[in-house]
Amino acid sequence: MNLDADDDDVPQLLASNPKDEVEQALDGQIEDLNLVKVPITIVTGYLGSGKTTLLNYILNERHGKKIAVILNEFGDSADIEKSLTVSHSGQQVEEWLELSNGCLCCSVKDTGVNAIEALMARRGAFDYILLETTGLADPGNIAPLFWVDEGLGSSIYLDGIVTLVDAKNLVRELDHSVGEECVEGGHGAVMTTAHLQISHADSIIVNKADLVSAEELAAVTARVRAINSVARVEVTSHSRVPVLEGWLLDLHAYDRVDGEGLEFAEKGHSHLDPTISTIMIPVPPVAETHLDALDRWLRSVLWESELPVPDGTMPPSFEVHRLKGLLALTDGSRKVIQGVREVFEILDGGGPAESGADGSGGAAEGKLVLIGRGLEKGLFTTSLHHALQ
Numbered sequence: 549m550n551l552d553a554d555d556d557d558v559p560q561l562l563a564s565n566p567k568d569e570v571e572q573a574l575d576g577q578i579e580d581l582n583l584v585k586v587p588i589t590i591v592t593g594y595l596g597s598g599k600t601t602l603l604n605y606i607l608n609e610r611h612g613k614k615i616a617v618i619l620n621e622f623g624d625s626a627d628i629e630k631s632l633t634v635s636h637s638g639q640q641v642e643e644w645l646e647l648s649n650g651c652l653c654c655s656v657k658d659t660g661v662n663a664i665e666a667l668m669a670r671r672g673a674f675d676y677i678l679l680e681t682t683g684l685a686d687p688g689n690i691a692p693l694f695w696v697d698e699g700l701g702s703s704i705y706l707d708g709i710v711t712l713v714d715a716k717n718l719v720r721e722l723d724h725s726v727g728e729e730c731v732e733g734g735h736g737a738v739m740t741t742a743h744l745q746i747s748h749a750d751s752i753i754v755n756k757a758d759l760v761s762a763e764e765l766a767a768v769t770a771r772v773r774a775i776n777s778v779a780r781v782e783v784t785s786h787s788r789v790p791v792l793e794g795w796l797l798d799l800h801a802y803d804r805v806d807g808e809g810l811e812f813a814e815k816g817h818s819h820l821d822p823t824i825s826t827i828m829i830p831v832p833p834v835a836e837t838h839l840d841a842l843d844r845w846l847r848s849v850l851w852e853s854e855l856p857v858p859d860g861t862m863p864p865s866f867e868v869h870r871l872k873g874l875l876a877l878t879d880g881s882r883k884v885i886q887g888v889r890e891v892f893e894i895l896d897g898g899g900p901a902e903s904g905a906d907g908s909g910g911a912a913e914g915k916l917v918l919i920g921r922g923l924e925k926g927l928f929t930t931s932l933h934h935a936l937q
């Protein structure tokens with residue numbers, strides 16, 4: 549995993565193996581954490597969008613499973629512990645997750661993974677961990693904290709981000725910042741918390757469908773897809789998601805890339821939202837020797853927010869929130885690319901690439917999808933293709 553060289557905190561989290569510390573502290577009295585790898589899903593959504601309703605729904609639907617719900621809420625400044633509600637066999641038990649200060653966002657970088665692992669060492673592993681953020685949270689700040697390197701042997705892994713939106717109020721939240729902090733995007737467009745929560749999502753639940761007409765629902769859904777064309781989108785009332793696996797649980801959004809989803813990014817592309825959009829860049833088959841150039845391009849784009857452009861071209865102002873890609877290598881193998889904000893990873897993508905459309909058996913074309921502000925497809929495509937020459 550690549551980390552922003554300027555960010556001193558993240559390497560601290562990854563420098564030592566939290567699991568080792570837990571095991572040493574408990575002097576071998578715990579079950580072998582190597583046997584379990586527990587998914588952590590971040591559940592985010594604007595105020596009143598139905599997050600609590602959703603979490604209760606999941607707890608009921610997965611009755612008997614051991615699910616930890618971590619509430620990421622700001623308490624009093626004197627509050628040094630966060631409540632952790634653990635659902636086990638239908639019973640909810642209050643636990644305490646000790647953090648170094650009152651805000652999970654700030655302290656989890658050092659202690660969050662450790663604290664969850666210590667808790668599992670005491671109580672046994674959970675089946676799922678659901679982290680509910682406050683209505684105003686930017687999930688892009690939280691996700692990298694739980695995206696732990698495979699090599700570190702952590703017993704938790706980031707499964708994905710689920711965002712709830714309120715079908716009745718979303719358009720108003722996107723068009724008029726309703727009291728939250730917001731920043732001017734390029735072209736005078738305002739970026740709201742609702743934009744950030746949608747752009748980072750792997751699964752989007754358009755909730756409160758019962759409160760809008762079919763036309764309003766279609767408009768809201770189209771707006772959501774215009775911002776994020778790769779997330780799965782489900783429409784619900786009272787957060788009742790018909791199928792939990794693949795939509796809320798077992799997403800594997802950070803260790804797999806769905807080629808069909810990337811295809812949809814191209815089809816779903818529109819300019820319905822003035823602030824955030826999704827672009828898909830076709831990537832011709834690359835040789836293994838091009839991967840260094842790709843890594844340099846990603847570092848420039850994600851770490852420096854600088855797009856390498858041909859001489860004389862005005863560099864654009866942009867930011868990338870989420871990135872996913874599938875690369876076809878000329879030797880027939882594949883690579884998967886995952887990124888959230890400045891953190892990214894290029895992984896082996898398993899089996900051989902699919903055959904080309906001409907049936908020649910040659911490597912298929914790769915795809916890179918970026919979601920963010922100020923992304924001009926033509927310029928990004930030229931820049932990447934130039935870097936890979």
Ligand SMILES: Nc1nc2c(ncn2[C@@H]2O[C@H](COP(=O)(O)OP(=O)(O)OP(=O)(O)O)[C@@H](O)[C@H]2O)c(=O)[nH]1
Pocket residue numbers: 593594595596597598599600601602682683755756757758759784785786787
């Ligand atoms: N009509 C209708 N009401 C809903 C729906 N989903 C949730 N609600 C209601 O909306 C209110 C807010 O729902 P919550 O689940 O508490 O929302 P939340 O996102 O946890 O809210 P915050 O904690 O304020 O961020 C509650 O009164 C719910 O009963 C829905 O689909 N339709």
